Amino acid sequence: MDFFRLFGSLASTIFVSLTISGFSAAQGQEPLRVAYGGFNETAAPMWVGIDKGIFKKYGIGASMIQVRNGALSVATLVSKDVQAFWPSPATVLSGASGGLRISCIASPTNKIPRNLIVRKEIKTLEDLRGRIVGVQSIGGGFWLQTMIVLDHLGVDAEKYRLNMRVIGDAPIIAQALLAGNIDVAFLTYSLSEAPLKAGFRSLADAADLKAPYQGPGICALKDSIASSPDLFMRLTKGMAEATAFILDSNNKPEVMKVLQKHLRLQKAEDAEASYRVLRLMATLDIAPNPAAWKAVQRIVSRVSPRIAQLDIDQIIDGSFVRNLEASGFLAEERKKLR
Secondary structure (H helix, E strand, O other): OHHHHHOHHHHHHHHHHHHHHHOOOOOOOEEEEEEEOOOOHHHHHHHHHHHOOHHHHOOEEEEEEEOOOHHHHHHHHHOOOOOEEEOOHHHHHHHHHOOOOEEEEEOOEOOOOEEEEEOOOOOOHHHHOOOEEEEOOOOOHHHHHHHHHHHHOOOOOOOOOOEEEEOOOHHHHHHHHHOOOOOEEEEEHHHHHHHHHOOOEEEEEHHHOOOOOOOOOEEEEHHHHHHOHHHHHHHHHHHHHHHHHHHOHHHHHHHHHHHHHHOOOOOHHHHHHHHHHHHHHEOOOOOOOHHHHHHHHHHHOOOOHHHHHOOHHHOEOOHHHHHHHHHOHHHHHHHOOO
């Protein structure tokens, strides 16, 4: 817990600076602040839910608060600057191993649309031995996705003597690859374009793999969920409806505008590429996936052995999604896509 207390005051400062322009709940809406660290399409269901007024339908004045990484998103949760957060499973497991009582109730992404980009002299997986791999942080979402794909490809980072080097966020990692400072990077399709044009290779497209995966989703302190179950049910409904909005091809122009705004995309083709990625990863199968969580647990426990002792069933809570299935809510959302 000392780790999270250490970041408490910093998280508060970040919260104040980011929410001045980022939050304006309509009168009569119950405010709900959600922290997130990943600057990519995985946050789009929340952005769409906010920008298109979907959460307001459920009485929620939601706002997304971006922080630099998963550790700081946990810090904002602990300091009560936010009521929920949108973390990778690895971040949740790290927090739980430190004593935090966290529950995750739904996630709208189940694929990793990224390429494993390598220097042109690397032609096979065997050529990865001893190479430098760029990541955003050890234990974070970017690192986790990289490790999941390598693991699925049969590449054991330790046996292959891979050097995981912390570089920065994804655009900086892409620049480091182009500059020759690293050998391998797990990049989004848009960030892959420049290296591929420069002669770099893609050893794998993760979207084509069958690796069990579940991306960021709705998580919060157990006590917060227990004290406000109706709020979190409404939040889950709004997120599911926003995901259905994304998956409805009729809404493409509006979804692209949301992506262009939040990802600060200047070119129409970049928004188009981002939209394709989002459609590929988004799903209405939003229930917590035990198999995916256990795969993450196995990988993350290599750097934090305590995580292996966690009971995943005490962290994921499928009751909210089960209720939405039983009530027919999700069935109705799926009908919109036929």
